[in-house]
Amino acid sequence: MPSFKCKDVGMACKFEVKDENQDEMMQIIAMHGDKSHNIKSISPEMSEKIKKAIKK
Numbered sequence: 001m002p003s004f005k006c007k008d009v010g011m012a013c014k015f016e017v018k019d020e021n022q023d024e025m026m027q028i029i030a031m032h033g034d035k036s037h038n039i040k041s042i043s044p045e046m047s048e049k050i051k052k053a054i055k056k
């Protein structure tokens with residue numbers, strides 16, 4: 001199952017998410033970024049970085 005770890009994009013954070021659906025996963029990551037890292041919107045650069053960090 002695809003998985004994402006927050007630390008793979010350089011955050012000192014233990015958050016990780018596993019989801020079959022990548023769009024759903026991006027939404028969960030966006031919510032986490034907002035709540036935990038005060039990232040109000042994910043830039044295209046950030047989005048690319050996240051997609052590369054997702055392990056299939």
Ligand SMILES: [Zn+2]
Binds near residue numbers: 013032036
């Ligand atoms: Zn995090």
